Amino acid sequence: MRDLILFLAFVGIMPFIFKRPVVGAMAFAMVSLMNPHRLTYGSAQNFPFAMYLCLATLVAILISREQKKIPMTPAVLVMLLFFTWYTVGTIFAQVPNGAWTDWERYAKTMLMVFVTIMTVRTVSDVKVLALTVALSLGFWGAKSGVFVIVSGGGEGLHGPFDSFISDNNTLALAMVTITPLLVYMASRAKTKWAKRAAMGMAGLTMLAAIGSYSRGAMLATFAMGFFLWLKSANKLKTGLAFVLIVPIVFSLMPPQWTGRMHTIQTYDEDASATGRINSWHFAVNIANEFAIGGGPNVFTPHMFMLYAPEPERYYDAHSIYFQVLGELGYFGLAIFVAMFVTTWRTAGRIIRHCRDNEDQSWALMLARMCQVSMIGYLAAGAFLTMAYYDLIYYVIAIVICLDKVLVRAPQKDDTPPMQLKFVERYLERRAAKKSRKASLARPLNRA
Structure with a gap:
């Protein structure tokens, strides 16, 4: 069925x-x-x-x-540069077969992200895009949140198999990243029940992130909460809410979850954490050896035997930063970080543009929530191999599309072409009529 x-x-x-x-x-x-x-x-x-x-x-x-147009904004140009550098790294990759497999998958993602930026033309399109992205992962957030409640802690949580988010850690990153967009969706709900449903989905999604046993997700949640507190109009109420909610969540989680979170402080005694540090040293060694990095899929047992401090301890990158560093070198990492810096600045420009316009309050909220999503991704991603996960590129696309339809050319997107031409002709005739009246009145005034 x-x-x-x-x-x-x-x-x-x-x-x-x-x-x-x-x-x-x-x-x-x-x-x-x-x-x-x-x-x-x-x-x-x-x-x-x-x-x-x-x-x-x-x-x-x-x-x-x-009309099909991709705005050549800094965020778009940096994203294009990053994909170009990724392609160069693939051509000279140390593990060619695996590199081209990864390139094919990433190329499909980037192609459709740019197609999305090209085809989004109106305010309604941007709203639907944000809703599509939010609900697509909000479904898994709600499903996973219910599992955490039913299982009494969430141990054994998984996403769809054979996908970016198949295990508990990668699913947690997705849940952290998408929660702010679900909060935006709740803020724009038209009816009371729609708002309650959206807030329930956002709450279950955040519960799924916390109950995933992912330490990175926990740190990302605190990072997002701190940013929201900084941007809050009423810092006292927001701070009190966090102070009350955090102990309640911790008290409801099982002892296994609490014990895993405590290993953040004793990382040097945790085999998983020390294995990640070994992988990070491997990434640095690869970047020092190859100017353009080792290429996609360079984190392999064979390459570990050559460049890892502890060759027998093979781990994946377990960090978006060290993943990009090992695969694309220092310059690739600089472009990767610049992609988020330019997107953040674009979101800031949208916020300034919409701040004094009540009709565009939805866009201000959406831009802010995209910034919160980026914070969550960049914080949780410090411990996960998710540099090329398509969700964050769609968040970047939402910001670029907002800038495209609101800041750069709002009049072209909000008015149908025939109606726009009619308005322009009407204004031209009115201006010409006023000009003729003024010219006829001048001799009378002189007399």
Whole structure:
């Protein structure tokens, strides 16, 4: 039954993609982030929905008469530069076969992110994009939050298999990153019940992040809370809320969870933590040896035997920063960090632009929540190998699209083309009429 529903939805959305390519970009984002086919048990489980949605969207773009433009903003340029450098690193990779496999997956993500930026043209498109991204992972957040409650702590929590978020740690990063967008969704809900449902989903998603037994997720939660406290209009109330909530959450979690969180202070006695430090030293050694890094998928047992301080202790990168450092070198890491700096500055410009405009309060809230999402990702990512996870690139795309439709060319997106031409002609005729009246009045005034 699930397979049939998914296939019917897939076939039913095709005409809308050819009518408006942005629909295809949204559908691809949902499939890529949510992985609905992993919830089926038949032929739909391994059907390449994402590939066919990508192809249909690209064909729709070619035949569509809509304006197709990617704004060459600093955030877009840095993202393009990062993908170019990633490609260079792949060409000269130390493990070519694995590198090109990783490149293919990352190239698909970047292609559709840029397609999304290109096809989003209106304010409504941006709102739907934010809603699509939020709900796609909010589904797994709500499902996982219920599991934490039912299981009494969340041990054994997993995401969709054969995906970026299949294990508890990677799922935790996704839950931390998406929670601010769910809070935005709740703030814009039109009805009381929709607001309650959205807040419930946000609460369950944050509970899933905490109950995942991920220490990185816990640190990221505190980092986001500190940022929200700094930006809060009423710091006293916000601070009191955190002071009350944190002890309650800690008291409700099982002893196993508390014991794992306490290992943050005794990392030097934890085998997992010391293994990660060995991987980080490996990344530094690779970056020192190769100017462009070792290339994607360089964290392999063979390379560890050559460059790791403890060759027998093979671990993955366990950090987005050391992952990029080992794979793309120091310059690649600098571009990676610059991508978030430029996106943060773009979000800041949107906030300043919308601050005094009540009609654009939704955009101000969305830009701020995207900043909080980036904080969560950058904090939790310090301990996870998720540098190329598509969720954070969609968060960046939301910020770029907000800048595109609100700051750079709002009048073109909010007014239909024919209506815009009619308004322009009307204003031109009115100005010409006033000019003629003024010229006729001048001789009378002189007399």
